[in-house]
Amino acid sequence: MALGSEIRRLDRAWQNETAWPKRLEWIEIEGLRGWKGQRVEFPFPIVAIAGENGSGKSTIIQSAASVYRDTKGSKYASEFFPKTAWDAVEDASIRFGITEGKEHKIGSVRKPSERWKGNAERPIRAVQYIDLSRIVPVAGRLGYAKIAKSRHKEASATPFDHGRLSRLSSILGAAYSSAKMALSDVDNNRVIPVLQKEGTAYSGYHQGQGETTIAELIQKDLPKYGLVLIDEIESSLHPRAQRRLIRDLASVCRERELQIILTTHSPYILEELPQIARLQIYEAGGKRQLMSGISAQFSMTQMDDVQHPECELYVEDQASQILLTEILSGRAQDLIPRVSINPCGASSVGYQLGIMVHQRRFKRPVGVFLDGDCQAGQGCYILPGPEAPERLVFEELSSANWGDVWVKVGRSVSDVSDACNDAMTLSNHHDWIQSAATRLYLGGNVLWQALCSEWVKLKLKNEDAVAVRNYVEDRLAEFA
16 A cells, blocks of 8 residues: 555655754663663654564564653653562663764663663653554543542633644544543542534543544644654554644644554554555564564564464565466466465565574465565565566566456457556556556556466476476475
């Protein structure tokens, strides 16, 4: 799915060397909740970390919060990682690399024995740690029942300004006419969100949890140049609201030059961000892995408990997924029910998975196919042809006058030929499929599947088809 305009604007701003004068570049966590020195890099102003419960997502953002001295009250590693009767925290450290202006620095906080050291030397930066997963409905919060059961009046309130009200309406997809954070005359410490729409005002006692979550999040003043850490950002939000929230944060992030690190289980959150902004925590063979550049589909596959076919095959993207599906459908149809084919994201993810295949670190059959323009890697197989799938299929079918693609898509020979030939004049081959499909009034996947099917019939060499089959069968045989 294409990135939204706010994310594209954020990306352009991030590339400016003078922007974001404070950046957390990376951290390395040692001796905390199973982490063993793996480096976590933050290459984009918003980074999403996905993984199963207990995989270590919260440990990353809590470690990041421990890196800085906050101007409004520091958070210490000892607060996030206390020693208890059941948890021994010794020989632990959080190393970090930061940028301040044009200066790059490396530092650490560490606990060699009983006490954490290095807190005083930490760099200064405004930090906000927000745990959305622990926002309790207003009626269930400690002390709030007393307010509801008593005779009370509104004592004071802080109304949302026009900008905050507009953001609230945009994220939740409803036209709110006003919003405020109110205090009662019974308790001047317990704040209650009050919203109004369609002429009716109602408090947090009667709001949906998603409304309360977004109202309280928007009410916060996110600090300029600050570091904002959000745990389980999708909590209580429907998919459209999740997408809108990321777009909203991208706008705020760009305006205030914030850095945001968040955790999620949601494909909708991941899809809104570029591949470099997605991290997946994954365990295989008892070892924790960190992969960047993942696809949303790959992330969900790793966290899904539904039974899958015998062998998981990973490719880079949807174009490769369709091409491999057509190769197997045309030349190894008996394997189709036994495999699932999923995009994993960048080729760097494929290389990491291939190493794990080579080292037999998966508990079930896994295979990795890289595009034809990639170099060979351990455990991987390169798809037929020396080019990216789009270039291979378009160029070879062009020499065959596009075969019977016109029959498969129900368009005239000349229309198919003109649309596909003109698409090939575009400099970026990733645009060819959609350009031709749009001109033919087809969905991109419909046209691409027809092209791949015809390429398999006319151009796929028998030895290449056999090699693909052998690679898949070898993966299955490893667990036979």
